[in-house]
Amino acid sequence: MTQDRPIENLQAILSEEDLRSLELIKLLREIRPLDLAPLLLHFDPEDKAKIFDHLDSDSAAEVLFETDPRSRDEILEHARLDKLAPLFDRMPPDEAADIVTSLPPERRDPLLRLSPLLADHVRPLLAYDSETAGGKMTTEYVSVGENETAGGAMRAIQGSIGAETVNYIFVVNGEHRLRGVLSIRELIASRPDAPIQEIMVSDVISAPPEMDQEDVAGLVQKYNLAALPIVRQDGRLLGIVTVDDVIDVIQSEASEDMYHLAGTSPDRPTTQKFHRQVLDRFRFLLITLAGGLAIVLVQAQYGHALESMMAIVFFIPAIIGMAGNVGIQASTIMVRGVATGEIQPGRFGSVLRREVLVGATLGILFGFICGALAAWGSSLLGADSDLGYAVGLGMVSGLTVASLMGAVVPLACEKLGLDPALAAGPFVTTLNDLTALTLYLAIALTILKPEVG
């Protein structure tokens, strides 16, 4: 079914001067749309448009949604609106809404005029931020009235094959307020004349449309749900968020945290435009640079004092590097723990105490190791053997403080409603570098009292 070298085969046809459309159509039919979507990266914008033009409507819709953001933007930019509109009608409305909301209003509005069906489905979703429950939900689900029977519910399912393949039926009252839920499996096991209210579960887990997508994912994961009903404050059922959307949320939230911790932007970096990528990383590196220059100034402050004992200076990168790394360990543990729910707000205090203890233990261990090595090597470096005390104490204090700050900053951000990962990356590292340097130099100059030249 799937071809061996789809990219090469497509490129061969596309590179011909007179495009053999029938061949191209035939070739494309042999590739699953979900396999084709990631391959578009390898083609230039014009070839992407050609490929897209030759897909049947179902495949085109799937490829458009599943491909990388850059390819999608290029297709949406170059495709004719009257060709795009019918595609949207064939897509699940939450996916169509995701794409339509990403368009600038001058392209979005004519599209919604061309497709009244799309407009009906998409308008309610456009009201919510795309990273909330309302933005992620689909309005395609199966619901039945609370006074229905099992047999009636069965007929309702048979009439709604178009809905997403979620195997729950939601029970609503006359005002469309959510009253209960039952799985198709439970339905099949019931007598056809059983009242719905007897077989449904009425203790339903639901979420408001304003809930952040990360919390939605947490609920779905915690309760192993296949779909989470989204319910307005007055109890009306608005839509459902399905587990496949939740997987995407979990992946992208994890990516975002990782990219922020590393100091880069979370926007699929390898398919981003070149200048955006450089700019995004540049911004974060400016923080690191500011820290580095501050370190130059702090050292210059002690200039002459240091000249008479260079060995003090030689250990600065080692102490800064260790403090930075201990801080990143602590920050990553906090950021990830908060994201996965391992660290609940009630545990902040105990987690912090523990982290400080771990940091201090590591500080003492490495303080001993480094102090001993520095003392042993001091004659080689032309320094007093007291250098060992300075390096050792610098390590202890630097690592303990770095571990504390690495843990406190993300937890404080979380409490204040800020993104813990964004603050925890280069910012905390820079802070830790400077603190460790200042502590070490203060200790070293006190212990070693170098002659001021």
Add this chain to the structure above:
Amino acid sequence: MTQDRPIENLQAILSEEDLRSLELIKLLREIRPLDLAPLLLHFDPEDKAKIFDHLDSDSAAEVLFETDPRSRDEILEHARLDKLAPLFDRMPPDEAADIVTSLPPERRDPLLRLSPLLADHVRPLLAYDSETAGGKMTTEYVSVGENETAGGAMRAIQGSIGAETVNYIFVVNGEHRLRGVLSIRELIASRPDAPIQEIMVSDVISAPPEMDQEDVAGLVQKYNLAALPIVRQDGRLLGIVTVDDVIDVIQSEASEDMYHLAGTSPDRPTTQKFHRQVLDRFRFLLITLAGGLAIVLVQAQYGHALESMMAIVFFIPAIIGMAGNVGIQASTIMVRGVATGEIQPGRFGSVLRREVLVGATLGILFGFICGALAAWGSSLLGADSDLGYAVGLGMVSGLTVASLMGAVVPLACEKLGLDPALAAGPFVTTLNDLTALTLYLAIALTILKPEVG
């Protein structure tokens, strides 16, 4: 339904000298097992055991599986085997297998003898590594013969309510080889006398039991599956991996990568035993320490030459810090790109070229900025204005090489079948620090030619 302060309420009852068992049972009934599981952290091992003893069997099974690994270990260690065995019989077999495989053989074997039902289900799963498709799969699924009708399949479902709530029916032939799949929804929409072979989809996506869990997760995500059938080489259907297990895999693989990049172990760090946590982080920090000490030696090598121009030394932390950060950016982008499938093996070359270009661009930008600042401040630092050239060129070369190495190492590891994240953390940073230092010192000493004292 859910209480306001469950921890305080439980602690109040548990702290009484004579335990009022009935009160405790009543209190526990009011907490959803999935809400109780994460709260166990707050109790000491004895209280955990008391809570566990007072749960009904269904809730106990759920709590045991959903709680943190440390609480689970403590319960498994203290609970009586003849109390645990019936619990396992009530759990889905893949979850039971996950727990049973984590037990030492001297506790596992008596347990399997006590529960023949468990042994039947768990033995086939024990044959596979827990991080493969075979280890994640459940043997509870609904299958029907290929010569069945829709009506017959419906009856098969009605007789298997105990199976996991996955809404697919797998079609097998006489030798239990997988022939097709259909959803319950499609089944309901069919006439009862329709032959299964007419309504099933025969182009089924499946995986071998040896497939790594990360690849399994990728398949389920790519094709939006609710369950993935696991099929032996001869075509026999062994079990299915369900989407809720896949979510757990995605979360834990993301955690693992993040923890490795930060240089710590991926084993739920905040609930790990204290000494394990310290040891795990200690190991990674040893790499950073080795790098830091190597930096001391490299500087000592140039000792006297540097004494006459301290300003060169003052910029070392800035250059090392920038190179380290650029390297982490590149590594994180590669590690996460490979994990999410954004970077496919066919794209390694183009991604690398791009990364080197980004790195060189950032190097040139920061080289100019830093070089200009260093030249401008050189008189303040008592240095020749040529210091600007040294710092600028050091920055350009350091950042370019760091970006290249940060990208190459994870991709090379991926090609060699090693874990890209494990190599990319402190190891690459240390390598980059040393390279940047060596390049900078070589350039600075060539340009500035300080008098050797």
